[in-house]
Amino acid sequence: MADVDITSQTMDGMGPHGTKVGLLRVLGPAHVWALGVGIVLVGEYMGWNFAVGKGGAYAALIACWFAGILYSCVAMIDSEVTSTVASAGGQYTQAKHIIGPLMAFNVGLYLVFAYTMLEAANAITAGYLFSVVAQMTGHAGDLDQRPFIILVIMFLAWLNYRGVLATLTFNLVITAIAFCAIIILFLSTSGVLGGGIMEHAALFEGHELPYGWIGVLAAMHFGLWYYLGIEGTTQAAEEVRSPARSLPFGTLAGIMTLLIAATLTWFMCSGVLPWEYLGDGVNGSVAPLFDTARLSGSTGLLWLLGFGTLFATLASANGCINDASRAWFAMGRDKYLPGWFGAVHPRYRTPYRSIVFLVPIALIFALGAPLDQVITFSILSGLLGYTFMPLNIILFRRKWPLDTIKRGYEHPFHPIPAITLLAICSITFFAVFLGYGTQLVAMIGFYIVVSLWFHFWRYRFVNRGAQFTMPWPKPRGY
Amino acid sequence: MAHYVPPKQGKASQLFDVIVLVVLTVGALFVPLWLGMAGAAKTVAAPVTEPTWEALGQNAAQAAKYEALGYTPESAHDLILARFDYSFSAGALLTMIAVILLYYFLILRFSEMEYREVISEKFGE
Amino acid sequence: MDLWNWLEYGAWGLSALLGLHMLVDWLKTDSTYSEDVLTSSREGELEAMAEEHKAH
Numbered sequence: 001m002a003d004v005d006i007t008s009q010t011m012d013g014m015g016p017h018g019t020k021v022g023l024l025r026v027l028g029p030a031h032v033w034a035l036g037v038g039i040v041l042v043g044e045y046m047g048w049n050f051a052v053g054k055g056g057a058y059a060a061l062i063a064c065w066f067a068g069i070l071y072s073c074v075a076m077i078d079s080e081v082t083s084t085v086a087s088a089g090g091q092y093t094q095a096k097h098i099i100g101p102l103m104a105f106n107v108g109l110y111l112v113f114a115y116t117m118l119e120a121a122n123a124i125t126a127g128y129l130f131s132v133v134a135q136m137t138g139h140a141g142d143l144d145q146r147p148f149i150i151l152v153i154m155f156l157a158w159l160n161y162r163g164v165l166a167t168l169t170f171n172l173v174i175t176a177i178a179f180c181a182i183i184i185l186f187l188s189t190s191g192v193l194g195g196g197i198m199e200h201a202a203l204f205e206g207h208e209l210p211y212g213w214i215g216v217l218a219a220m221h222f223g224l225w226y227y228l229g230i231e232g233t234t235q236a237a238e239e240v241r242s243p244a245r246s247l248p249f250g251t252l253a254g255i256m257t258l259l260i261a262a263t264l265t266w267f268m269c270s271g272v273l274p275w276e277y278l279g280d281g282v283n284g285s286v287a288p289l290f291d292t293a294r295l296s297g298s299t300g301l302l303w304l305l306g307f308g309t310l311f312a313t314l315a316s317a318n319g320c321i322n323d324a325s326r327a328w329f330a331m332g333r334d335k336y337l338p339g340w341f342g343a344v345h346p347r348y349r350t351p352y353r354s355i356v357f358l359v360p361i362a363l364i365f366a367l368g369a370p371l372d373q374v375i376t377f378s379i380l381s382g383l384l385g386y387t388f389m390p391l392n393i394i395l396f397r398r399k400w401p402l403d404t405i406k407r408g409y410e411h412p413f414h415p416i417p418a419i420t421l422l423a424i425c426s427i428t429f430f431a432v433f434l435g436y437g438t439q440l441v442a443m444i445g446f447y448i449v450v451s452l453w454f455h456f457w458r459y460r461f462v463n464r465g466a467q468f469t470m471p472w473p474k475p476r477g478y
Numbered sequence: 479m480a481h482y483v484p485p486k487q488g489k490a491s492q493l494f495d496v497i498v499l500v501v502l503t504v505g506a507l508f509v510p511l512w513l514g515m516a517g518a519a520k521t522v523a524a525p526v527t528e529p530t531w532e533a534l535g536q537n538a539a540q541a542a543k544y545e546a547l548g549y550t551p552e553s554a555h556d557l558i559l560a561r562f563d564y565s566f567s568a569g570a571l572l573t574m575i576a577v578i579l580l581y582y583f584l585i586l587r588f589s590e591m592e593y594r595e596v597i598s599e600k601f602g603e
Numbered sequence: 604m605d606l607w608n609w610l611e612y613g614a615w616g617l618s619a620l621l622g623l624h625m626l627v628d629w630l631k632t633d634s635t636y637s638e639d640v641l642t643s644s645r646e647g648e649l650e651a652m653a654e655e656h657k658a659h
Contacts, residue, residue: 020643053520054562087646100589101596113503139607147614154618161625202539214564274540276558277547280520284557295546333644335484337499338492343641345632352632356625361500369507377507387582433574435562438510440574444581446506450499451581455588458495464482465599469647474601478594 023088024349026165027240032233032250034172035322037257038315039118039229041178044258044265045312046125046281047375049288051222053279054435055215057270058208060279062216063223064266066424068259071227073421074386075255076411077393079248082234083408085470086243088351089330090234090323091385091392096334097470098396101462103388105454106447108331110385111235115324116358117378118229120365122317123149124374127366128286129310149366156318157359160325163348164239171318174311179261181308185289186264189272189296197296198271207275220424220431225375226262228382229316230254231389232323244408268292282371321355321362328354335461336454376436380443383432387425390418399475481599520560529555 051060078091087093092111096104127145134143159167187193209215233251237243269278269288272295277284285291293305329351332341345352365374397414411417432440487495526533529551531541536558544554633641 020640022644089646093646099586100591100593102585102592103589106585134607137607139605143607144611147611147618150618151614151621154621158621158625161628199539199543202537203543205537205539206535211562211564218562218564272543273547274536274543276560277544277549277554280557280560291547295543330646333642333646335487338487338495339642340489340492342644343638344644346636346640347632352625352629356629357496359622361503364504365507369511373507373511391586429574429578430571433571434564434566437566437570437574441577442506442510444577446502448581448584450502451585451588453498453502455592459592461484461487463484464596467646468596468600469645471647475597478597478601 021344021346021349023238023344023351024164025239025241027168027236027246029246029250029253030172031165031168032236032240032246033254033257034168034175034315035236035319036230036233036251036254037179038171038175039115039232039319039323040227040254040258040316041175041261042122042125042312042316043225043228044182044261045178045289045309046287047121047225047371048222048262048265049269049278049285050281050372050375051219051225051279052270052275053281054211054221054431055217055219056207056210057204057266057275057278059211059216059219060223060270061263061266063219064226064262066220066427067223067226068262070224070386070421070424070428071230071255071258073417073424074231074389075251076417077389077421078231078234079251079409080407080411081393081396082237082247082251083244084405084472086237086240086247087330087469088235088238088326090237090327091231091388092327092330094234094392094396095388097468097472098392098399099388101336101459101467102451102455105331105336105458106451107385107388108327108336109447109450110381110388111232111327112324112358114378114381114385115229115232115320115327116362117365117374117381119153119317119320119324119362120369121371121374121378122313122320123152123362123366124371125287126152126310126313126317129290129306129313132287132290133306146367150363152314152317153321153359153362153366156314156321157355159318160321160355161345161348161350161352164236164322164350167318167322168236171315175315178308178312178315179257181304181311182261182264182289185293185296185301185305185308186268188298188301189268189292198268200271203271203274210275214434217427218431218434220428221379221434221436222375223431224379224382224428226265227255227258228379229319229323230258231385232319235323235326238326248409265289272296286371321358324358325351325354328358334467335463336458339461373439376432376439377443380432380440383425383428384443384447386421387429390415390422390425393418399477400472401476404476405472482595520562522556522559523561525559526555534558 051063081094085094092104092108095107127149130148131143131145190196190198233247240246269292272292273285278288287309290305290309293301328341331337332339341354343353394415531551
């Protein structure tokens with residue numbers, strides 16, 4: 001009886017492998033853009049400014065552009081691989097087919113943690129925003145931020161639970177508003193329209209490079225935050241109508257949007273806020289674009305950027321829930337994690353158990369840990385993922401040269417992007433080491449322990465040959 | 479080559495695996511915090527006893543911004559003077575590099591072993 | 604009690620409601636459908652479908 005309403009659906013999800021309930025293919029390239037940019041854009045509204053704190057304003061700009069190069073490489077490499085491996089799980093599935101199961105398990109965890117921590121960071125920021133608005137509207141005493149933090153996570157999880165199309169359409173709308181808010185703020189404060197309020201020269205005087213050049217290196221740590229999460233577009237692969245075309249298009253359009261938004265954000269905030277204030281995202285400027293609007297003296301801009309910040313955090317948390325649950329789901333489906341997680345909701349067609357399971361995890365971190373620690377946890381997981389990508393593409397091209405598999409997109413200048421990416425990742429590891437070395441070692445220690453756990457215990461539940469699902473020829477050299 | 483048939487995992491065992499993962503995750507973030515080892519604490523190396531904007535190294539434009547943000551020299555003192563300490567020992571750096579390399583060596587090594595098995599089962603010997 | 608105090612209670616309430624809705628729906632779904640149907644999703648259907656299409 002259970003099959004009746006499912007079989008009445010179209011071909012979607014009715015694959016020949018015996019799939020009775022699969023994810024629904026409904027998304028277009030605009031949704032991919034919204035998923036990618038939506039997750040990341042919050043990085044311009046908060047978090048990137050820790051880079052200013054680690055090295056000063058110029059260091060943050062240099063970091064912004066170097067991280068931009070890093071992510072352009074990521075986007076190109078990812079687009080090529082994903083245009084052939086179109087499956088929920090994204091880089092996890094890529095790793096499984098190209099490098100091997102243990103790498104895939106690690107990559108899957110990178111994804112889940114990078115996104116779940118980012119989601120927690122977003123909820124913290126949203127809670128803070130509510131408390132600022134409460135203060136501005138004359139609330140006596142401190143607002144209890146917890147109910148708002150929980151509400152953000154609950155509401156978005158609920159939205160995700162109910163279906164992917166509504167979730168990402170919601171994301172498209174609020175991401176577009178948040179992006180427009182940045183552009184409008186730029187136009188009205190930079191002097192392009194009317195008088196500008198930028199004072200770069202006076203504000204930088206005497207504080208050009210407060211830590212010297214090592215500060216520039218150190219700033220790379222949070223420089224990633226301008227773009228972190230853009231690689232998440234691949235998670236939608238199983239829900240996009242034509243993945244081979246939409247995914248590269250949405251991803252590359254996304255990185256271009258972000259390069260513009262990141263540079264404009266740096267320009268505005270550093271021209272209005274003193275670097276010590278801007279660079280302290282805990283005691284100083286939690287939401288730098290919002291603070292910039294505050295100093296512009298315009299109430300209209302203040303509300304616009306207030307809503308921009310709120311929407312950006314919601315869009316990001318929303319995308320994170322989407323991506324983290326897809327990765328968790330994909331690992332469950334392969335029995336890398338308990339197979340119970342590999343379930344799809346028969347009506348909403350979402351990985352509902354993974355979505356619900358990750359809610360309390362996000363809450364633990366959102367309610368229990370300080371913002372910069374949460375961000376560092378997220379960045380480190382992301383960084384480990386980016387270090388995997390060059391290995392991935394080099395092996396991909398070696399095991400399946402261009403003439404053996406048809407790719408939807410071939411990235412140019414191989415292997416230069418891979419080598420550049422690897423080099424910038426090494427620099428960023430060093431940058432994280434400066435100031436956050438303990439977390440780095442703790443994090444890697446964690447991954448070593450779970451890797452051993454996977455290899456010696458968990459892997460016994462995994463089907464060997466069946467997990468290789470792509471219709472590819474045998475890899476060279478095996 | 480004979481196909482590997484994985485054992486069916488029971489409910490309790492599945493639950494246990496999830497608990498292990500969650501404990502490890504929460505541990506990785508909170509243990510450094512609890513031990514007070516989480517770095518990144520900024521400290522004020524040289525406090526100024528009677529802070530004025532000049533004494534804090536702020537020019538007129540910078541001071542004006544701080545006032546617009548609602549700060550006085552006293553309340554902005556810690557915010558302005560706190561700095562990271564980037565000095566590190568070669569030993570700590572080498573440890574980090576060794577840990578990262580060990581990690582990648584480990585996963586690439588094990589992955590390759592597992593991957594060969596996958597390929598030989600999938601494509602036959 | 605001002606507006607924000609009410610909003611705080613509202614947020615607690617709404618969170619609980621949304622959480623409860625997910626929980627109820629989850630339990631209902633799990634008891635209505637068999638585990639085989641729920642976890643029948645397989646990776647790489649699109650690729651397999653494209654292949655099958657060619658074969659016909």
